[in-house]
Amino acid sequence: MNNLPCKKYETLLAAQAFGDLNSAEEHKLRAHLAECRDCRNFLMATEMALGKLGAPQRPEMPEHFWGGYWHRLAQRLEQEAAGAPTADSVFVRLREWLREKWVAQPLFMPLARTAGILALLVCGVIIGHYWWPANRNEQPTLVSTVPPTIPVAQTRAEQWLERSKILLIGMANEDLSGATQPDFSHQRQVSRTLLTEARTLNHELDPAANRQLLQLMSQLELILLQIANLEAEHDLSAVELVRDGIARDGLLLKINIAELAQQAQPRPVAPQKSKRQSSEIL
Amino acid sequence: MANDEKELIRRLQAGETSAFRELVENHKRALFNLAYDLLGNAQDAEDISQEAFIKVYHSIGDFRGDARLGSWMYRIVVNLCLNRRRKKAWSEMELRESFEDDATHAPTPTSDHEANPEKTTEAEMIRQHLRRALDLLSPQQKTIFVLRHDDDLPLAEISKILKISEGTVKSQLFRALRKLQEELAFYKADFVA
Known part of the structure; x- marks a missing residue:
């Protein structure tokens, strides 16, 4: 692994890798590259990596796929208009919202487990306090x-x-x-x-x-x-x-x-x- | 904004079905490709691109024209893809909890081209490794990289789509490149050769 490039030139290096520098920026970076080996190595390795990565390989979808695209989309719209259950139903949206806002948080699972244990304890105490003593008293028919x-x-x-x-x-x-x-x-x-x-x-x-x-x-x-x-x-x-x-x-x-x-x-x-x-x- | 696009927006906002069809026919491949680049799965790509069109259909009345129609739709696709990725990450987390003795934590080959090892040449192997390495980037980094590298969008356009500054786009792009290089340290000899 090469040494890290200069922090000051990070954004210029990233832009240069994709040819996005204007002439002034390019001039500035070129002057720096002439005297900085780490930045030169970074740029060279980046260009090689991008070269190896090549263009995105996308699937060549058959013509009937594109031909039927509008039809399938129209069907979805019709279903939605008819009130058929779709991915946008209220329940699904609520579930997703909960997942994104709460469940995906890193502290959610430990907190949820703790809350679960506490809830079980509280249930146990309530049952023990209200139900169990009453149950123990309900035994013999002799009471009557x-x-x-x-x-x-x-x-x-x-x-x-x-x-x-x-x-x-x-x-x-x-x-x-x-x-x-x-x-x-x-x-x-x-x-x-x-x-x-x-x-x-x-x-x-x-x-x-x-x-x-x-x-x-x-x-x-x-x-x-x-x-x-x-x-x-x-x-x-x-x-x-x-x-x-x-x-x-x-x-x-x-x-x-x-x-x-x-x-x-x-x-x-x-x-x-x-x-x-x-x-x-x- | 070109006059043609303004006219199309006007017709869309007037509720003309033919205008909506025209919009779909003009942009379906671009939205599909973007979704595919971000998710690596044709089925998801179609689903997301159609969902994006449906959102456009319902929200065109709110579109104020302060961005290009294409940028707006790209933003919708990006957001939908990020949501889809989060959902998948959640599902994978559930699965991982069920099967904690999984042999590896390396990203699973979920994309169509990764699951189809037709070519096993060294160059192809490196290319596939690099594609998998993209999944190790943060969602924002991957999105920026894909928009710039795969979809060839200018940095200014990316900053508008993601609603972040151009400087942030560049610094995220740099971090993405750094991570890719780290992943490729294994192949350093190939680079030098």
Whole structure:
């Protein structure tokens, strides 16, 4: 490959290759070529390339092609006038416009893919939020046999018991002899939440049908109250009192029995939080 | 503008079918050849040239006569060809995505004369290589090169057709020539010989 020709003479060289210079320009270029080898080489190589390229080779269309040209054109015009679908239909034009203006842009494909992924995610979230929970609730035919308010309260009571049990198990098994003092601030917070819920459940549960459950709940409320009122993370003596209360009243055992009793009752399958969800709450 | 052409335009704008036929008969070969030079395919060339005539038929009322009728029609053909090339590039891009393991990215021989290897002499091989190299130019560069080299239009006329300055035409022409030379480096020995 030759060296690049002089930038200043590029346009003159291009015009000279096709014989498009006026006499003044030609004179100027000739003077330059006399002393510039790169420009001379460029011009020579260009002339050779154009010589090799030669005249354009076009197909020799038969005479009937040219003879029928007007007829075919007239047919197209007639079709267009009759409203037959042509390449200029609105849909085709719109599609082409979109392609030219947007799709041909280099950033279109990455952006389109990203937008597609985002759209899928949004659809997933919407489906998960609106459709899936509703679908999970639509299961048993038993729903129709039981009044709706009580099962909901019973289910919530069962969940309340489960969460209380997990909290008490955690308190009972906390290692208090370690080098670092345990922090019960989270348990205090959970206890307060459970106490608030217990007040609501006490109003909602039917006392006649849930006598034992309500008794157990009141016992648990006492313990929860103790936990909620722990002074600070170093209040170990108060923690010991909580543990004693759990053991003395056999609360964990009572919760298990109450859960078994609840499960033995015919009732609709209500949404239950998984173990993972319960532990997240705690 | 010649008086004959003015009269033809007047008759066209008056909606005379015979004037339109006269226009078609006078320019059909030139428009077909230009489209063929730009697209390298006879079927596309006929389609584009007819589309150009249809556009002329519908838009002649807007023609103000500030350019020659021929230049105006050339501009229409050039624009249609550029659009057609974009569409083809899009289709090829879709195909390339489907067949990513294509052996080569070299331009495919789409033109009639490239697909018809009647002559396999060395000179013909170089000529075909050069023609294929034209497809590597940008659409504007190829258009300018074809209009100047194949259709022998003056630079001033090309600048009017493409609505760009004559200086831009020359600089684009220079770049086209440079690219052609780069493509032909392989045959440098032939040039020297």
